[in-house]
Amino acid sequence: MSFSDWIDPFRHADGPPPRTLGAFMRWCLSGSWPVLWLAAFLSAIAGVMEAGTAWILGKVIDAAVTAGPEAFFTPANFGLIAMALGFFLVARPVLFGLSSASNAIMVQPNVNPLVLSRLHRWTLGQTVGFFDDDFAGRIAQKQMQAARAVTDVASEAINVVAFALASLAGSVLLLVAIDWRVAIGFAVWLGCYFALINWFLPRVRTRSAGRAGARAQVSGQVVDTITNIKTVKLFAHADHEDRAALGAMETFRQRALEFGYLAAGFRLALMSLAGILPVLLLGGTILLWQRGLASEGDIVAAGAVAIRIAQMTGWVSFTLMAIYSNIGEIEDGMKTLTPRIRVEDAPDAGELDVSEGALVLRDVSFGYGRDTGGIEGISLHVKPGEKLGIVGASGAGKSTLVSLIMRLYEAESGVIEIDGVDIRRVTQQSLRRNIGMVTQETAMFNRSARENILYGRPDASEAEMVAAAKKAEAHDFILDLQDHKGRKGYDAHLGERGVKLSGGQRQRIALARAIVKDAPILVLDEATSALDSEVEASIQTALTRVMEGKTVLAIAHRLSTLTEMDRIIVMDKGRIVEAGSHDALLAQDGLYARYWQRQSGGFLNLEAAE
Numbered sequence: 285m286s287f288s289d290w291i292d293p294f295r296h297a298d299g300p301p302p303r304t305l306g307a308f309m310r311w312c313l314s315g316s317w318p319v320l321w322l323a324a325f326l327s328a329i330a331g332v333m334e335a336g337t338a339w340i341l342g343k344v345i346d347a348a349v350t351a352g353p354e355a356f357f358t359p360a361n362f363g364l365i366a367m368a369l370g371f372f373l374v375a376r377p378v379l380f381g382l383s384s385a386s387n388a389i390m391v392q393p394n395v396n397p398l399v400l401s402r403l404h405r406w407t408l409g410q411t412v413g414f415f416d417d418d419f420a421g422r423i424a425q426k427q428m429q430a431a432r433a434v435t436d437v438a439s440e441a442i443n444v445v446a447f448a449l450a451s452l453a454g455s456v457l458l459l460v461a462i463d464w465r466v467a468i469g470f471a472v473w474l475g476c477y478f479a480l481i482n483w484f485l486p487r488v489r490t491r492s493a494g495r496a497g498a499r500a501q502v503s504g505q506v507v508d509t510i511t512n513i514k515t516v517k518l519f520a521h522a523d524h525e526d527r528a529a530l531g532a533m534e535t536f537r538q539r540a541l542e543f544g545y546l547a548a549g550f551r552l553a554l555m556s557l558a559g560i561l562p563v564l565l566l567g568g569t570i571l572l573w574q575r576g577l578a579s580e581g582d583i584v585a586a587g588a589v590a591i592r593i594a595q596m597t598g599w600v601s602f603t604l605m606a607i608y609s610n611i612g613e614i615e616d617g618m619k620t621l622t623p624r625i626r627v628e629d630a631p632d633a634g635e636l637d638v639s640e641g642a643l644v645l646r647d648v649s650f651g652y653g654r655d656t657g658g659i660e661g662i663s664l665h666v667k668p669g670e671k672l673g674i675v676g677a678s679g680a681g682k683s684t685l686v687s688l689i690m691r692l693y694e695a696e697s698g699v700i701e702i703d704g705v706d707i708r709r710v711t712q713q714s715l716r717r718n719i720g721m722v723t724q725e726t727a728m729f730n731r732s733a734r735e736n737i738l739y740g741r742p743d744a745s746e747a748e749m750v751a752a753a754k755k756a757e758a759h760d761f762i763l764d765l766q767d768h769k770g771r772k773g774y775d776a777h778l779g780e781r782g783v784k785l786s787g788g789q790r791q792r793i794a795l796a797r798a799i800v801k802d803a804p805i806l807v808l809d810e811a812t813s814a815l816d817s818e819v820e821a822s823i824q825t826a827l828t829r830v831m832e833g834k835t836v837l838a839i840a841h842r843l844s845t846l847t848e849m850d851r852i853i854v855m856d857k858g859r860i861v862e863a864g865s866h867d868a869l870l871a872q873d874g875l876y877a878r879y880w881q882r883q884s885g886g887f888l889n890l891e892a893a894e
Contacts, residue, residue, distance in 0.1 A: 287390055288390060290319045290390055291315070291319050291391070291398065293393075293394040293398050294398070294401050295315045295398060298311070300622075301402070301403070301406055301618070301622045303622045308614070308622070309614070311402075313395065313434070313438060316394070316395060316438075319391065322390075323383070323387050324446040327443060327450075328450035329379055329383070330380050330382075330383040331447035331454065332453075332454040333379060334451040334592055335451060335458045336454065337588065338458060338585045338588035338589045338592070339461075339585060341584050343364060345580055345581040346581030347361050347364055347581075386442075391438065392435060395434070395435045395439070399431040399434045400431035403431060403617075406622075407427060410626045411692065411693060412692050413625060414623075414626070418504070418620070419505070420507060421507025421511075422501065422507075423621075426500055426616075426617045426620045426621055429616075429617050430617030432610075433611070433617070436610045437607050440610075444599070444604075445600075445607075448596060451592075455589045459565070462572075462586060466568045466586060469564050473557075473560065477597065484546070484549075484553070485605065487546055488546060488608045489611050489612040492610070493613065493615055494539045495536070495539040495609075496613040497539075498536035498538075498539040499536055500616070500620075501535065501536070502532045505532045511780070543609075550605060551602075558594040561590050561594045561597070562590040562591055562594055564590075565589065566586060569582055569587075630709055634711070634714075636702065636710040636711070636715050636718055637703075638702060638703055638805065640703050642667060642701075642702065643665075643666040643689070643805070643835060643837075644664070644665050644701040644702075645664040645665075645699070645701075646700075647662070647697065648663070649695065649697045650694075650695050652684075658681060658858055659855075660858045660859060662685060666837070668835060669834065670836070671836040671849045672835075672837050673851070673853070674838065674839045674855065675839075675843065675853070675879060676855035676856055680855040680857065686721075686837060688700060689807075690719060691707055691712050691715055702715075702805070717803065718803050718804055718805055719803050719807060720798040720799075720802070721807040721808075722797075723810070723811075724810030724811075726794040728778050728785070728790055728793065730778065730779055730780045731778070732771070732776060733762050733778060733793065734774040734775065736793055737774075738797075740797035740798060740799070740800040741802065748800055749774075749800055750774075752797075755796070755799050756792045756799055758789070761789055761792075762774055765778075791811065805834060806835070806836045807836075808836065808838040808839065808840075810840060811827070811838070824845065836849075851865060854874075861875060862874050
């Protein structure tokens with residue numbers, strides 16, 4: 285295995301992400317610690333080289349002063365000369381190269397995808413409500429932001445913190461070797477330096493978090509506008525969206541200014557403190573030299589250490605500021621990404637094997653955490669192969685019922701069973717593999733038509749995919765597709781959310797996706813609502829063939845599409861208020877009959893019916 289692969293960049297995390305900073309960092313980086321410690325060790329060795337450089341310079345100067353101009357290059361000094369040459373030409377370059385390679389090759393390219401993949405997997409497991417309550421762009425921004433920030437913290441801690449601490453420790457030892465009084469002066473300076481760091485960095489962390497939150501809000505606002513750009517143009521609201529974006533940008537600007545003022549003050553204080561160090565160390569060593577307590581080489585060594593640490597002070601401090609800025613961004617990302625808003629598989633969850641397709645709901649209730657809305661006390665038995673129509677006004681609970689069967693949400697009470705198995709006892713993946721679904725709001729990826737159809741069953745053959753497209757009346761228009769890169773037919777990309785297609789075309793591809801999936805249970809949520817009557821009639825024939833042998837739940841406002849259902853239930857205010865065949869419900873002269881009488885052009889006029 286190559287040393288570039290010593291960290292598995294896509295290793296799964298152990299458990300959910302914690303909500304405290306230290307534990308969250310450990311969760312993000314678990315599995316990479318041996319390599320991180322190795323890289324930190326190499327960086328520390330390179331840091332010690334800095335003090336070693338000053339020590340060797342001092343020794344060379346002392347030898348030169350002692351021997352004089354004529355006698356330096358003599359056998360007596362060959363050992364010192366060889367050591368200096370080996371140090372500067374071999375040891376120092378090799379150690380710095382190894383330190384750089386460990387960080388640039390082993391750490392950075394692997395830690396970022398490691399953290400990002402873990403955050404992405406966790407986010408994918410959140411309920412749809414998590415995504416409904418936030419901007420898609422903001423969630424994506426938080427994932428990228430947190431992964432980059434964790435990577436930067438790990439990398440800079442290795443590259444700078446380990447290096448600097450080792451360099452400081454080596455410098456202290458060198459100064460003690462010169463004279464303990466010089467070392468005490470350096471220790472006092474270090475105390476002032478750490479006090480300055482301790483005052484500024486927590487404020488940097490806080491302001492960085494505010495800046496990160498404002499930046500993500502700008503991304504969310506802009507992505508939301510671009511995602512809905514057609515609506516923006518149709519309603520002539522470009523000015524409104526511009527004002528909303530500028531408002532978010534102004535907030536970000538203010539947070540950035542607050543951070544900038546603090547950073548400028550930090551730099552001024554650091555440079556002032558750094559300027560004191562060469563005066564302190566050089567002046568102190570010269571005074572000792574005047575008293576015969578230090579050599580000329582000691583002056584050079586102390587001066588080299590002073591200049592190097594003074595230079596390193598700014599570099600290290602700004603790196604620490606960047607680390608604390610990243611910590612602020614990590615904490616900001618944690619607030620968004622780590623809440624447990626999810627449906628979890630049971631620890632012993634098995635695979636669902638649907639042999640018949642019987643569906644049973646017993647006293648099921650769900651209210652989205654509110655007192656009103658959702659469904660209440662639903663009991664329903666759907667026989668294997670039964671075709672069930674579902675009717676009701678907007679907000680009656682139809683889509684909620686389907687979402688609970690798919691376990692997009694967890695029922696607050698009651699039991700849902702498929703073939704006698706409680707769906708809470710099986711994995712969500714196996715549950716959803718056994719249910720095909722076509723919704724009113726068809727979901728398209730900005731991928732090829734082929735990939736969008738095969739999303740129903742990726743291992744389907746080309747012939748099966750084309751057959752499904754033909755059944756859904758999609759094959760002919762797909763052959764005429766061409767995207768902006770010249771890709772044609774099934775290779776043509778459909779644009780974000782399928783914007784390059786008409787509503788009817790999107791729905792036919794969604795139908796093809798459900799057909800190729802060939803699941804034993806089929807859910808149609810307004811599956812033909814975007815189609816004109818002629819296309820719907822042709823697809824209805826295909827749907828009839830597809831529904832054969834399957835258990836079907838069909839939600840529709842166009843009541844004429846439900847007349848051939850085995851049974852129809854009518855929902856109102858989260859409850860089932862009527863059930864029966866089309867003819868039986870008309871004979872009851874209840875809510876369904878009123879819906880039927882008030883249809884306009886075959887569609888349910890819900891406003892008039894309520």
